[in-house]
Each structure stands twice: as structure tokens, then as C-alpha cells.
Amino acid sequence: MSNNPAKPIPKVAVESLTGCAGELLVILDNLEKLVPFIRIMSFPFAQSKNEDGPLDIAFVEGSVSQPHDLEKLKRIRAKTRWLVAIGNCAVWGCVQAGSCSRCHADDMMHSVYGDTCKFEVMQAKPLEEFVKVDVRLSGCPINATQFLSVTASLLKDHLPFITHKPVCLECKLRETACVLIEKNLPCLGPVTAAGCGALCPRVGAACYGCWGPCQEPQMEAMATILQEKGYELDDVLSRLQTFGAPKELFTRMASEKN
Amino acid sequence: MSEIERTEIEIPEISRVEGHSAVTVDVENGKVVDVKLEVFEGTRFFERIVLGHKYDEMPHITSRICAICSTGHVLAAIKAVENIFQFSPSETEKLFRELMHLGMIIESHATHICALALPDFVGAADLSDLAGKHENEFAIWTRLRDLGASIQTVVGGRPFHPVNLHAGGLSRYPSRKELRPLLVKLERGTEDAAHLITLLKSFNLPTETELAPCFLALIPEGDSYGYFGKTIKASDGWQAPVEEYTTYLSESSVEYSHSKRSLLGTKPFMVGSMARLFFFSEKLGKTAKDIFDKSPLAQKNKRVSSLWNNFAQAIEIVEAIERATVIIEILLTSTIAGSENTDFKNKLKAGRGVGAVECPRGTLYHSYTLDESGNITAADMITPSAQNSAHIELDIRKAAELELKKAPDHLRSTLETLVRAYDPCNTCATHMVSVRQLK
Numbered sequence: 280m281s282n283n284p285a286k287p288i289p290k291v292a293v294e295s296l297t298g299c300a301g302e303l304l305v306i307l308d309n310l311e312k313l314v315p316f317i318r319i320m321s322f323p324f325a326q327s328k329n330e331d332g333p334l335d336i337a338f339v340e341g342s343v344s345q346p347h348d349l350e351k352l353k354r355i356r357a358k359t360r361w362l363v364a365i366g367n368c369a370v371w372g373c374v375q376a377g378s379c380s381r382c383h384a385d386d387m388m389h390s391v392y393g394d395t396c397k398f399e400v401m402q403a404k405p406l407e408e409f410v411k412v413d414v415r416l417s418g419c420p421i422n423a424t425q426f427l428s429v430t431a432s433l434l435k436d437h438l439p440f441i442t443h444k445p446v447c448l449e450c451k452l453r454e455t456a457c458v459l460i461e462k463n464l465p466c467l468g469p470v471t472a473a474g475c476g477a478l479c480p481r482v483g484a485a486c487y488g489c490w491g492p493c494q495e496p497q498m499e500a501m502a503t504i505l506q507e508k509g510y511e512l513d514d515v516l517s518r519l520q521t522f523g524a525p526k527e528l529f530t531r532m533a534s535e536k537n
Numbered sequence: 538m539s540e541i542e543r544t545e546i547e548i549p550e551i552s553r554v555e556g557h558s559a560v561t562v563d564v565e566n567g568k569v570v571d572v573k574l575e576v577f578e579g580t581r582f583f584e585r586i587v588l589g590h591k592y593d594e595m596p597h598i599t600s601r602i603c604a605i606c607s608t609g610h611v612l613a614a615i616k617a618v619e620n621i622f623q624f625s626p627s628e629t630e631k632l633f634r635e636l637m638h639l640g641m642i643i644e645s646h647a648t649h650i651c652a653l654a655l656p657d658f659v660g661a662a663d664l665s666d667l668a669g670k671h672e673n674e675f676a677i678w679t680r681l682r683d684l685g686a687s688i689q690t691v692v693g694g695r696p697f698h699p700v701n702l703h704a705g706g707l708s709r710y711p712s713r714k715e716l717r718p719l720l721v722k723l724e725r726g727t728e729d730a731a732h733l734i735t736l737l738k739s740f741n742l743p744t745e746t747e748l749a750p751c752f753l754a755l756i757p758e759g760d761s762y763g764y765f766g767k768t769i770k771a772s773d774g775w776q777a778p779v780e781e782y783t784t785y786l787s788e789s790s791v792e793y794s795h796s797k798r799s800l801l802g803t804k805p806f807m808v809g810s811m812a813r814l815f816f817f818s819e820k821l822g823k824t825a826k827d828i829f830d831k832s833p834l835a836q837k838n839k840r841v842s843s844l845w846n847n848f849a850q851a852i853e854i855v856e857a858i859e860r861a862t863v864i865i866e867i868l869l870t871s872t873i874a875g876s877e878n879t880d881f882k883n884k885l886k887a888g889r890g891v892g893a894v895e896c897p898r899g900t901l902y903h904s905y906t907l908d909e910s911g912n913i914t915a916a917d918m919i920t921p922s923a924q925n926s927a928h929i930e931l932d933i934r935k936a937a938e939l940e941l942k943k944a945p946d947h948l949r950s951t952l953e954t955l956v957r958a959y960d961p962c963n964t965c966a967t968h969m970v971s972v973r974q975l976k
Contacts, residue, residue, distance in 0.1 A: 297579025300555050301604030301697060307652060307664070308682065308696075311675075314665055325652065326663030327552040327953075344579030374601050378586035400580065419698060420604060478694050482701040482709040487597050489698070511910075517590055521598060 289335040289434055292321040294355055296341030296348040297375065297403065298368035300324065301420035303340060306365075309423050316434060334359040336433050342368040342375055342403040349401070349409060356410040361433050363414040364406045365426070370417040371491040371523030375403035378521075405523070416441060419489035419522065422474050445469050445493040446486050449477035458485055463508050465518060470496035488522045498528045542566055546937070548949050551956055553653040553663070555605055556963025558796075560952060562937045569941070572934045574926055574956070576796035578963045584916045592618045592885075592911045593704060599903065599918065600698045603965040605648065607697040608641035608689060609896035613903040613918075616765075616892025618704040621907055622884040629873060630706050636864045637692040637702065638764050638894070639857040643726070644685025644696070645897040646810075646850040646857075649960040650733065651678030654847050657954045658740040674736065677729045681854065684719075684726045688861060691715050705881030710873050716865050723862045727824075730855045734828055737851050742844045743951045744936045749840045750928055751801055752812035755779070755895050761863075762813075762820040762856055764895035770816055771801070779893040782902050786919060796963065798926045799919060805927035808899025809959070810849035811841075825856035843932050844958045850897070885911050896921055898960050920965040929959055 291313075293306050303324040310325070317336075321329040337359035343349050356362055367373040406412050416429050425441065432439035446468035450457065455477060459466040464485035468477065472490040479486045492498075498519060505515045516532065546562040556578045563571040583602055587595060595614040600607035612634060619626065626634070652664050655674060661667040668675045686696035691711050693699025701707050751773050755766035769785070770776050777785055786799040800806070811834065814821075818829050829852050833841045889906040899921030906915035936955050940948050 295557075297581065299601050299604045299607070301607075304604050304648075304697065307648070308686070310664065311668060311679070314668060319665060323550060323552045324555070325553065326665065327656070328662050329552065341579070344581065347577060348579055374583075374586055374598050375581040378582070403579075403581070419601070420695075475695075479700045482694050482707075484700055484703065484708040487594065489597070513589075514591060518594065521590070521594065 288318045289316070290320045290333065291317045292334050292337045292355070292359070293319070293324070294321065294337060294339050294351065295324065296339065296352065296369070297344035298341030298366060298373065300340070302338070302366040302369075302418075305420050305423050305426060306338065309427060312427060313430065332358065336361045336363060336430070338363045338365050339406060340366045340369050342372045342405060343401065343409060344375060344403045345401055352406060352410055361413045362406070362410065363416060363429065363433070364412045365416050365418075366421050367417050367419040367489060367491050367522055369406050370415045371525070372403050372405045373419065373523045374521060376405070376523040414439060414441070417472055417491045418474055422476070425474055442474070443472050443494040445496075446471045446473050446475070446477050446480070446490070449473045449475070450480050453477055453481060455480045458483060459504070459508075465505055465508070465510055465515070467501065467518065469504075470498055470501045470519070470524075487518065488524070491522055492524045492528065496524070496528060498524070499532060502532060546945060546948060546952075548953055551953055551961075553656070554957055554961050554963065555603070556961075556965075558956075558961065558963045560933060560956060562933065562952070564937075564941065567941065569934055569937045572930045572937065573793050574930050574933065576794045576926070576963045578795055580795055583918060587905075587913050587916045590913055592621075592905070592907055592913065595903075595905065595913070596702060596704070597698075602918070602920070603962055604697045605645050606641065606896045606898070606901075606962060606965065608637055608693065608699060608702075609894050609901050610903070610918075611693075611699055611702050612638060612765075613892045613894045613901050614905075615702060615704045616894065617890045617903045617905050618892070618907075620890035620892060621886055621888045621905065622704070622881070622890075623886070624705065624881065624884055626706060629710075629868070629871065632864050632868055633692055633707060633710070634702070635763065635765070636861055636868075637689060637699065639861045639864070640685045640688030640692065641697075642685070642764070642857045642897055643854055643861075644682055644689065645960075646854050647678055647681035647685060647733075649897070650737070650847055650850055650854075651675070651681070653960075654954075654957050657743075657950070657957070658737075673732075677732055680722075681726055681729050681733075684722045684858075687722055688719055691719060713869055713873070716868055719865055720862065723858050723865070726858045727855075730851065730858055733851050734848075734855065737848050738832075742842060743954050744844070744940055745842050748843065748928075748932060748935065750807035751804060752815045753801070753806055753808050753900060753924070754812040754816050755893055755900055757817060757820060760820065761860060762817055762822070762825075763860075766893070766895075769893070769900065771806075772812075772815065779902060780891045782891065782893070782904075782919065786924070788919065788923070794926070796926055797923045799924045800927055805931050806924065807843070807928045808921050808924050809846060809897075810853050811843070811846050812899065813895060814849050814852060821852075821856055822859040824859055825852050828852055828855060843928075844955060846958045846960065850960070885909075889915075898922055898962055898965075899924055920962070922959075922962045922965050925959055925961065929956060929961065932959075 466485040467488040468486040472493040596611040694701040757763035902919040
């Protein structure tokens with residue numbers, strides 16, 4: 280996006296590792312807004328003629344869940360200027376990583392196949408466990424407006440600002456009644472990153488944490504409140520960890536539990 | 538002894554489908570000897586992920602199996618849980634759920650037909666090319682997609698991974714004011730869908746494999762062409778309650794693919810739009826029925842190529858628009874009141890329940906077992922793409938045999954078009970199984 284005709288048009292790729300393709304759909308649905316300003320080198324979900332070569336921006340969705348994902352991620356990192364992790368899977372590892380806090384990938388394998396089987400499986404992890412990530416844009420799925428503003432920033436050569444304030448902030452701005460206080464629902468808004476527009480509380484349901492943790496989430500305070508509301512600690516922990524919140528946030532709780 | 542001439546036709550990654558898959562065809566002395574559809578999507582073990590979680594988390598977690606059919610996963614999960622609770626939703630609730638589901642059918646089918654399949658038929662390289670050279674078709678896609686997304690946003694809170702649908706009922710009931718604008722979009726959608734039908738009719742198919750698959754589909758609960766039911770019907774003449782799916786589907790894994798595959802005993806079979814239309818065309822509304830009756834799909838004793846699945850999906854878009862209009866008109870004239878779901882929690886029981894729905898690509902089963910506290914102790918999900926995969930391989934084999942004289946590039950693109958017609962959803966198919974590499 281440049282007024283200088285001599286400047287080459289930015290090259291962009293949209294790639295996926297292991298996920299539900301939600302981010303690809305959001306990008307596909309907003310493609311016409313981007314097409315005038317970028318050249319899409321590779322987007323296997325939407326096009327057949329995909330080229331290799333240096334990139335300005337690589338959007339990558341999905342977690343690293345198998346060696347094949349890792350090889351692909353390293354190839355992408357090596358050829359792109361900006362690497363943008365899009366969606367909860369790429370930023371936190373989503374439900375496939377959330378479950379690993381309660382059971383190990385190898386156990387899952389063996390529970391399915393028995394002990395005689397040998398194949399390659401990895402504990403699902405987010406991108407930054409393996410490579411440098413320039414921008415982390417969470418969401419499940421990502422918010423289209425956030426995605427477009429991130430892209431616009433990068434096309435202007437500067438890193439975008441993405442808020443990691445809790446969902447409660449968006450709830451208050453919308454003047455939605457608090458479902459945690461007024462309906463005693465197990466709402467995770469206080470510890471979840473905003474960006475969705477507080478969708479769940481808006482329809483009178485509990486936020487279930489799909490954006491991943493907010494800045495400095497007060498997990499223990501959250502757990503205490505939910506226990507006061509009558510929820511069992513095991514239930515609270517399983518809800519808090521479902522969408523990939525890292526184990527480190529729960530160390531004290533885990534040690535108290537044992 | 539003469540030299541055996543071996544060639545391998547390989548498509549390392551099928552593009553313009555949901556997820557990651559590859560095809561290899563081995564040819565010896567001019568004969569196809571082996572065909573493999575390899576799904577190499579990473580595994581996520583959903584059946585294992587959900588263990589220990591509460592029943593009310595099932596819709597949120599399982600919708601992440603796949604974005605484009607997330608509404609189907611949510612509704613299958615809800616139905617499985619409600620069956621354990623022996624809970625029947627109100628008529629209003631059922632209408633909202635059906636409307637939500639139709640939104641998904643419209644959005645998913647339109648995306649598949651226009652954005653993924655259409656470039657093959659109009660000579661466009663891909664979607665960007667389509668946007669530039671075929672503005673009209675591109676605009677049809679954006680409008681139909683927006684229609685499906687708007688319906689799901691009004692009922693479910695967002696275009697996919699809905700937040701408003703729960704076991705026991707919606708957490709908030711959309712108002713008349715929110716429903717009314719959908720009627721305007723549906724009216725426009727009627728024109729767009731008609732245009733899509735005309736367009737698809739005019740295409741020459743790149744190959745005519747003629748298969749007579751065994752079809753499977755849920756018998757619709759109501760009088761209209763629908764996607765919810767409790768009984769499965771098969772084209773070789775039997776029916777069974779969905780709770781018994783383990784008796785008629787044998788799921789197994791193959792060592793070269795991350796997708797499990799289901800067989801009917803030992804036979805490949807087909808689920809999805811073609812199967813549903815094969816059984817239930819009589820239930821279609823007038824517009825869709827007329828289109829169906831004039832198409833090769835109506836000639837039940839004539840075999841038709843799976844490539845007609847694109848057309849079958851377009852007929853379902855026409856039908857979904859007509860039915861969604863009827864539902865909204867009913868909702869606008871009735872009192873919108875939900876199920877009495879405030880005491881849903883108190884109906885908690887231990888036990889097993891199965892929920893099945895017809896998703897865009899075919900029948901989806903969710904099965905859960907709950908303990909007394911409402912925790913999941915066992916779970917199983919069988920996706921449409923896993924059910925179709927054995928049949929896709931059969932189809933690739935037939936097409937490869939028919940088209941073997943084509944130049945390799947040409948053959949590859951024909952096979953890709955064929956796989957794409959099934960609209961395979963590899964993220965769905967790979968929900969738990971990984972490749973076995975026996976060393």
C-alpha cells in the first residue's frame with residue numbers, strides 16, 4: 280500500500296498448521312479488502328498456484344502438533360520478514376494444548392493405539408515455543424477488524440498495538456449485566472483477553488476463555504470466586520485450562536491441590 | 538521377462554479444500570494398482586481432550602474440531618447431552634436451531650461451490666483470479682456467504698463457533714427486530730442461488746466416473762427436507778437408530794493417513810448432499826424440487842458422477858433459503874419464548890447419549906457418557922469426511938483408470954477436481970488418529 284509506484288507490492292502468505300481452519304475462513308471472507316494492496320504468494324486453502332520465495336508477512340494459524348508442522352513453520356520463518364501467529368492455536372495452543380495440561384500426548388496415543396505403536400506425535404504447542412513470532416493475534420476465531428488493522432499496520436511498516444485487557448472491560452463498555460455476579464455463571468471474563476466484544480456475556484452466557492489469557496491474569500482470584508459460587512476446584516481448573524492457558528499460571532494452585 | 542513399467546501420479550497437497558491431504562496413484566503397466574488418500578492434518582485427539590470436562594463445555598470444545606461446520610458439531614453435542622438428560626426442547630427452540638443449521642448449510646455450501654470448486658470450471662486459477670475476471674460469480678459468493686453468516690450471527694452470536702447455543706436452550710432469544718432484516722437478505726439469496734444453479738448446469742464435467750454407492754442419511758424428523766433425525770437410512774434397504782451406529786459403521790485406521798475411515802461392514806459408502814437428495818427429494822420445497830427433477834440426480838436407476846455433488850449442494854442452498862424464510866415468518870408471528878431451561882441442570886443423569894445431525898458434508902455423530910457429576914467419562918465422534926474417505930479412494934481409482942491416457946498434469950487436475958467435489962473437511966476427519974509408522 281504505497282503512493283510510491285517504485286515500491287514493490289508486499290508479498291503475503293496465509294498458511295496453516297494444526298487447527299480448525301477458522302482463521303483461514305476469516306481471512307478468506309475479508310480477502311477482497313486486501314487484494315488491491317498485497318500479492319498473495321501462498322494460500323493453499325484458497326488458491327492452487329502457490330509460490331515459494333521471500334515474504335513480507337506470513338500469517339500462520341494452528342498449533343505445532345507434529346514434526347511436519349515444525350518443518351513447515353521453520354521454512355516459513357526463514358523466508359518472511361514478519362511472522363504473525365493468528366488465532367488461539369498459534370498463540371496459546373488452544374484446546375489441543377489445554378488438554379495436555381491434564382494428559383500427555385503419549386498417553387493419548389497409547390490410550391488409542393496400545394503400547395506397541397510407534398509414530399511421531401508432539402505435545403501441541405504455540406508457535407513461539409519454536410521460532411520468533413513478531414505479532415501474536417489471538418482469537419477463536421480472530422476478530423476480522425483486529426486482523427485488518429494488524430495487516431494495515433504491518434503494511435505501513437510498524438508493529439501493531441493489540442490490547443490484552445480482560446473481556447470485562449469490553450463488557451463494561453457495552454454496559455452488559457455481569458453474568459458472574461448476577462447469574463452466578465462460571466464466567467472467565469476477568470482472566471480472558473478481550474477482542475471478541477464480550478460476545479458470551481452479551482447473550483447472557485459465561486465467557487469460556489476462547490481468546491486465551493489476558494495480561495497478568497489473576498487465576499487464583501478467579502478460582503477463589505468460582506469456588507465461592509459453588510464450583511468444584513477440579514471443574515474450575517479444567518475450565519481455566521481448556522483454551523491453552525499455560526501451566527505456569529497454575530503452579531501454586533496445583534501444588535495446593537496435591 | 539518384460540520390464541514392469543511403474544509410474545506414480547502424486548498430488549502432494551490438494552489445494553482449495555479444508556485442511557491438508559494428498560493423493561497418490563500407483564500405475565503398473567497401464568493399470569491402476571493402488572490409490573491412497575492421505576490426510577496429514579495434525580491430530581488433536583478430541584475424544585480424549587473432552588474427558589473429565591463438564592457436559593456444558595462440550596459444544597464449545599467440540600466446535601473447535603472444525604470452523605466451517607462448527608454449528609453442526611455444536612448441535613450434535615447438544616443433542617447427545619439432551620438425550621442423556623431425556624430433555625425435549627420447545628418448538629421455538631427447535632425452529633431456532635434449524636434456522637442456525639440452515640445458516641451453516643448456506644455458508645458452507647456457498648464457500649465450497651464458489652470459492653473452492655468454481656475456479657476449476659470457469660477457467661480461473663483461483664479465488665483472486667475469480668474476483669478479477671468473474672465479478673458476478675464472486676459477488677454471488679460474497680452475498681450468499683454473508684447471508685449464511687448473518688443468520689448464524691443473529692441466532693448464534695458469531696458466524697462460526699457460536700456462543701449462544703447450549704444444551705437446554707439458547708441463552709438469549711433473538712428479537713423480531715433482529716430477525717426481520719434476514720428476510721431481505723434471503724430474498725436476494727433466492728436470486729443468487731438460482732443464478733448459481735444456471736451456472737453449474739452449464740459446465741462440462743472433466744470426467745464421468747459412474748458409481749452406484751451405498752448412500753446413508755438421517756431420516757428428517759419433520760415433514761420438510763431437514764437435517765435432524767434419530768434414524769439412519771441406507772440405500773440397500775435397512776434402517777437403524779443412530780444410538781446403534783457402532784453396529785453398522787466399522788471404524789478403522791489405515792497406516793498412511795491421519796483420518797480414520799468408516800466402512801459399512803466391508804464396503805465404502807457415501808454421505809452428504811447426494812445421499813440426502815437420493816432419499817428425500819419428495820420433501821423438497823417446490824423450487825428446489827423442480828430443479829432436482831430436471832437434473833441427472835433424479836434418475837435413480839442411472840449412476841451419476843460424484844462431481845454432481847457440487848450441483849446437489851446448490852439445490853440444498855435453494856431449499857435452505859426457502860425453508861429459512863418459512864421459519865423466520867413463523868417466528869415473527871409467534872411468541873418467542875424459549876424452553877424452560879432454568880432447571881436444565883437439575884435434570885442431570887449419568888448415562889450415554891448419541892446426537893446425530895446432517896452436516897454440509899454428511900452425517901455427524903457425537904456420543905458421550907456422563908458420570909453422576911456431569912463429567913465426560915467416554916466420548917466418540919464420527920465425522921462425515923471420515924465416512925466418505927474410502928469412497929473417495931474408490932472414485933479416484935475409477936477416474937484414474939478412465940483418464941489414464943491424459944497428460945499427467947491434466948490427470949492430476951481432474952483428480953483434484955474430483956476430490957474437491959466431495960468438499961472433504963480434513964480437520965474434521967483428523968480428530969484423533971495419527972499415522973502409524975511401524976518401524
